[in-house]
Amino acid sequence: MKLSGGDMLMRALREEGVKFIFGYPGGAALHIYDAIFNQKKIEHILVRHEQGATHAADGYARATGKPGVVIVTSGPGATNAITGLATAYMDSIPLVVISGQVASHLIGTDSFQETDMIGVSRPIVKHSYIVQKTEDIPAIINEAFHIATTGRPGPVVIDIPKDITAPENKFEYKKPAKVSLRSYQPKIHPHPGQIKKAAKAILSSERPVIYAGGGAIMGNASTQLKALNKILNIPVTNTLMGLGVYPANDKHFMGMLGMHGTYQANMAMHNADLILAIGARFDDRITNTPSKFAPDARIIHIDVDPASISKIINADIPIVGQVKESLDALIKEIKRSKIKIDSEAVSKWNDQIKAWTAMHGLDHEMYLKKSKSKLIMPQEVVQQVYRVTKGDAYVTSDVGQHQMFAAQYYHFNKPRRWINSGGLGTMGFGLPSAMGVKLAFPNKEVVCITGEGSIQMCIQELSTCLQYGLPVKIININNQALGMVRQWQDMNYSGRYAASTYEESLPDFVKLAEAYGHKGFKVTQRNKLGPTLEKAFALKDQLVFVDVYVDQSEHVYPMLVSPNGSMQDMWLSRGKKT
Amino acid sequence: MKRVLAMLVENKPGALARVVGLFHQRGYNIESLNVAPVDDGSYSRLTVTTRGTESAVEQIMKQINKLIDIIKVADLTEGEHHELELALIKIAKVNDLTSIKKIIKSMNGKVLKNDESACVISVTGTSIDINNLLKVLKKKKIIETVRSGSIGLHESKKTLTI
């Protein structure tokens, strides 16, 4: 049967197993929208801003591991999708973003709503296509999904001129053959020699640390990581992107490392004699000053992307390969090896970490016990959310202090539960990404821990949540300020709060939630915090917006000292350095 | 240090822009760039000259390799290689061609035209040869110059082919 370009597109997406499209229509995409209307298998979610579509698809992808799909129109629709593309690109998230384009004969004429989407998105996509022939649609979709999901995943853009999807032009749908590209062979196997070297280095170390990041989650290597450390029993830290890949409740888990990492995790990294980096990329929020990074450590670096290896910190033993397969090989090699790890040395090392934790570890009791103060501490909000959701929710977040508190105080025991924009740090990510997660897992608790600044960047999606019945819980840690900006202004600009407060202009979030057809609660007293959260989470079928007023003056600690600091140089509290 | 990078790139829309854009995005400069389709025309061979430390060049090569349309990339400066550039140079009319011909002889030089309006010569050589020649010709007042940018090839058994 012959199909139009629009119908071909829908069929090709169906064959990729797509269940949801997040999108927004417009002139250049209308043939495609007509094709969406004419089928029942894929549900289209109409967002309220294209940024929301990309973040929702991104949240879906992070939670499920499957690629997220977006359709936008040309011009402003396409440019509105740019922030979401950049967000996904920085965190290596598989997205397929389809943008309508003006008709082929109009390209290059500055026609209405024409933007060179391929050009504009070039530096923030893994790859992109402009469709030149309708018949190519099945093969291009097939290739795009292959590229988005293999190797180091990432977003792919497909720009489709309007004439290509015209209903009157029909073609035979040719099922594409298995993708084979001479210029792209993502399946790389770890080199056995390197695995041997790595095993030997690990087994002869005395102060080893496992440092695992988002690549270990993307590579579905959580099981392998746990199995590896069943054998080794060495301390583990996760990056902001890696939280959950190693269970937070395991005794070897030190918490997050880096800029706002725990004292023990940063100290362990600095003093280690061996660092096993797994799907992590030594970015500047981790290493602090690279020349002062882990002076005594040999570095083993496992990554699927060779360009991530020795980019910032030189790897002594690079292993290029899928994280999962590499860890399987490493486990085998370690089991086979005649050398055994010096358990006495390692146990001394583990004791040292315990001592560090006891000295300056995150103080959980402090925030709950600050009973003299009436003000709610922001950390306490996260702790209460953790308690009420029994630590088993999907948590999305935005960017700022609230995000760091969420990362520090919500303890993730499973991968893909913590959904946040780590690389780009995109305010506005939290609510739309929560929608994507909720669509994927309608029976799971999905919480967006946000700030009053960030939530206002994609607040319009409250409307989408009503339309599709997405009862996520929004916990607004309201410090009445762009808190993270304010913290830096406290620390580096003598408290000159340039443009980090709103005077009296904050909206009444309860009324706002109600205006959008949802439920809203406001909490200002600490004794009401727990009960209100319980009430909110008991409303299973409703989106509840809990607006919690917290102590504005609180800072996030620990914090790496910069510039020129090493990982052991930290601010531990206001005015107190290591 | 100067580097000569050779790469094979699929002849697909926007492929060249991706390569050029990457240099800018990652903070590297392109000193010269040459590109043309080779073999069956389904892909092009690019030669890029750039400057950078060994680790910087290693990083840029890894990043280039990540581009989906890149089939292969090599750093020719790592070993023995041929490097050649073509230049067309326009100078004012020359009365005594023999001296010019002598200067350009070692560079496969040709006088393409010499009339009242101008004298056009073509030469091939390494970039350094051409730089030197241009210095010599400066005395004669150069009107216009065009250079192809270096192209390069491994000297030994090493090849960069599909």
Ligand SMILES: Cc1ncc(C[n+]2csc(CCOP(=O)(O)OP(=O)(O)O)c2C)c(N)n1
């Ligand atoms: C789109 C965007 N613009 C600006 C920033 C810079 N920025 C980082 S944190 C922050 C403050 C966020 O305020 P809020 O959401 O209230 O969080 P808080 O730090 O107060 O918890 C800003 C402006 C950003 N990360 N993203």
Ligand SMILES: [Mg+2]
């Ligand atoms: Mg705030």
